[in-house]
Amino acid sequence: MRCPVTLPLVLVLSGWSLSAESSGPVFDPNPPSTLLPPGTDSLNLSVRTLEPAACGYSLGQALPLERMKPFERGQGTDRHETTIRGLDPDPARVNELYVRCSSAPDFVLHLRYRALPKVRPRFPRTGNLWGTRQIYGPDKPLEHAARIDLHLGASFKPDEIRRLRKLNPDVLILTSINTVENSNLPEDYYLHDTEGKRIEVWPNIYRLNLTKKYVAEFQARYAYEKMLKLDLMVDGCFFDNFFTSQSWLRKDIHGRPVELDADGDGKPDDPKWLDTAWREGVFHELRTWRRWMPHAIAVGHLPRPADAETKAIFNGDSIGFWTARVLEGERSFEEFWRIYHGWFETGRQPVVMMIESAPHNQIAYGYDYSPLKNVPPPTLEFARTYYPYVRFGLAFTLMNDGYFCHEFGDTWHGNDWWYEELNFDLGEPLGPARRVRDDAEVWRRDFSNGVVLLNGTRQPQRIQLGPSYRRLKGREAARHEYIVDDVGPAFSAPPPWREVVYDSGRWKSKGPFYHSWGKTSHQLDGSGPPAEWKLGIPEDDTYTIAAWWPAAPEMPTWSKRALFEVVSGGRLVASKVLDQSVAGDQWHEIGSAALRAAENPVVRLRNLGEGPIIADALWVRSSARYNDGSLAQQVTLAPMDGIVLERVQNSSSARYRPSSENFP
Ligand SMILES: [Ca+2]
Ligand SMILES: [Ca+2]
Structure with missing residues (x-):
């Protein structure tokens, strides 16, 4: 699970103070530069000074101290507090705040705050992981990328993000890091085996040693600074490979057996010790990042099911692998259902979930780590267009409030793959999913403009609907x-x-x-x-x-x-x-x-x-089509299949996104 592009690591420790250690005459801002809850227009801020002083602040530009607004509390001491008023809550605007104190009036502490957007995209909600360069480029304008509601691991520039927010005010955009991997670090940051070798886990990518606290803190700071370098315009961070244990790692990417030696004593680690120390490390990483980014959206590739500790930190999981595993009988529908819906019940608010729907496992994982080069082109097209797999993923996602994508799989994320069901505006859900049958995993969820049905059983299911629905108007998929x-x-x-x-x-x-x-x-x-x-x-x-x-x-x-x-x-x-x-x-x-x-x-x-x-x-x-626009008084769903139906209403044209908009 990882970003196909390895970003060069540039660690620049900037003027922002990240900890209580003093790094200037005015230090330890609380909060430091960060994202704020949606709608925030005021903020309690504290700073410390090395010597007793009087402090002031200004918004927008660094005024001289005498023209700044004085802090409300602590003047004449070394601890200063005030309420900042007049912050712009526009999610496209970063508030630039400057603090000076009389002990060193030439020094200015520059802090940045941006209010998060409050988003409520309509349904179906679409997502994309690491695919910015696939959905946006010379022949694909930003309007094309704007149909995605959740960009995980995006690589847009800050100006592009500002424009995206105008095009799609309900968009969320997250950068990403790999929780347990990074490049160009000193040798002691890496995990080694008993022969002193690094562990290659993806082509030219090596696992870090998260049993070391300083490695965890480096990674936390890396994620925080990455957000700051993007002008704070991203809404959060996607944490790939949030592995909470590590003793399971017994082979490298090439199948070479490895014996882990995280404590560096030359002997294989006690698995119990390793997993305990590792777990402390990855949680320390995320909690450290959370101290600086308490309101940011954190999504990851997470343990499934996630425990309460994980759900206290993360807003959600982006669930790969599972749709194909369930379709191919390797995992149960019920287990998948519990993992997905469990996040909405007990995850950190606001919950942001994505389902990474994908084609058959034998295609997704059968052609190495650069499948684009190795999959026969007709098979790649089959992977994109085997519609029963697409529909299962989409209908499953729509049984709650998550985002949907259909992509090649974990070896190649973020494909610019789009399906006609995504052009139909289902509107708002009218309530939670409910069972169609008491004794089987057959579900429906009603929306203002339609209904979604899902057959989670291995038998065909006939569902009676009455006169209110019809199939979508489309032509992509075969009826059978x-x-x-x-x-x-x-x-x-x-x-x-x-x-x-x-x-x-x-x-x-x-x-x-x-x-x-x-x-x-x-x-x-x-x-x-x-x-x-x-x-x-x-x-x-x-x-x-x-x-x-x-x-x-x-x-x-x-x-x-x-x-x-x-x-x-x-x-x-x-x-x-x-x-x-x-x-x-x-x-x-x-x-x-x-x-x-x-x-x-x-x-x-x-x-x-x-x-x-x-x-x-x-x-x-x-040759008959699945979405042929016909009335659907009853629908027979194939095993493990789903459907999106349109509610019959007087005016319907506005509910279909024009196709020219989708494929400019
Ligand atoms: Ca050891
Ligand atoms: Ca066969």
Whole structure:
């Protein structure tokens, strides 16, 4: 989990005093330069002086002491307090405050304060993590970036942030740091193994040693100063990798086993000691930062579920990994639900949550740390446009007040991916999510302009709605879209077909990269009966069907003439000969055909050439559209799917964002 761009570390200790240590004749301002709660126009400020003195302040420019407003309390002592009035609460304006004292009238203490915005974006709320350079650039004006409501780890310049706030007054913009990693630091800041080596955890990124208090304090100051250097125009900080333990780290990025030696005695650390000291370190880092930034928004990649201590510091979590894990059966829907909704119940206010929805895990984590270079382009497009995954993430997010993004995954964040549901203005929620069925995870949430339904079960669910709703007007997604894999009763391949696994694994730092779809493929080495997939279409329609095989090292020896036949009611309705010796790890279209559910259509695979053939997965799409604008008196949701519906009202045009605005 990290920013794809390593920012060069420039540590400039500026005139701001960060601690009680004196760094000038006027010091220890409380609060120091910081963000203030929304609407703040006055502030209690205290400062200290080395000698007894009289102090004054001015706003906007550094006036001479005699023209400043005197402090209200402590004149003639070394502790001074006053109430600053007349602060501008405009979130686009930084209040410049200057303090002088009679003990050293030429010295000026410059403090900066900015009130946070009070935001209430409409729904769906959209987010982006680390993607500024993907959503804003030479061919993408700021208006394009402004459709995002929550920018985590943004890299906009202060002036761009001011303009963004004008374009989208409900926007939140956070910078980011990595809680436990940083570059260009002295060697003793880094974690080492028993051989004295640093631990590489991402290409050219090394873990810090958070058991050392000064490392934690350095990181806290780094986050604070990063916000100050951005003119205080960001609303908070995203803390990546807020790891509250570390003994689990047993291998580096290349799979080399490591024995951690955080205490530097040359022996493997006691895991209990390490985790306790580590936890104290990361919490010390965040609490130190919070002392200077008590009102800023803090979001992170956090432990899940988060404990009370974490929720006391952070406003929310940006939850990656989970949508695909739940869709692929690795985690339960109920657990995901508790993690997400739990933050709204007990997180620090205001709660700011994001769901990082993402495509299949085998794509997101199957092509190393630079997937853009290694994913076959058609597979990347499939990752962007496999709409059932998008809808699950979106509908799940909309069951509470979080922000949604659909992005490649943890190896590549912030993609400029946009979906037609995001163009529809759902308005305001009319209440919390509620169950459609008492006995199953089927949910709905009503909004002023529509309703969102979510099926968290592994079965289709039919939901009655009455005459008040219709499907959105769109064209992106197929009404029916699913994958039939070579597992389960829909697939048959009698001997001598055999089950095989071609998989280079996940999170590998080096290729080659290749993946059976799901867990396995089936292989026929010589001659034999055809393999067969039952398509199980839910409705009569024209369907487009594509086949996958892995790009295994053996692929060049596979058959150049694999015959795929679509058979419905005993008739051959489409067929294609495909060359399986090339272009694996992507979908190959077999053809389109009008199919009738009652005729139980199937796809058969036979070998017309030399070498083995591979039966793996089929990707099936209907020509009917998901969002076809039709009335939705009832809706049947596929397993683990969701939908956004429009409330039928007299005037509706204003609720769709014009598409020219989205893709300038
Ligand atoms: Ca040790
Ligand atoms: Ca498979």
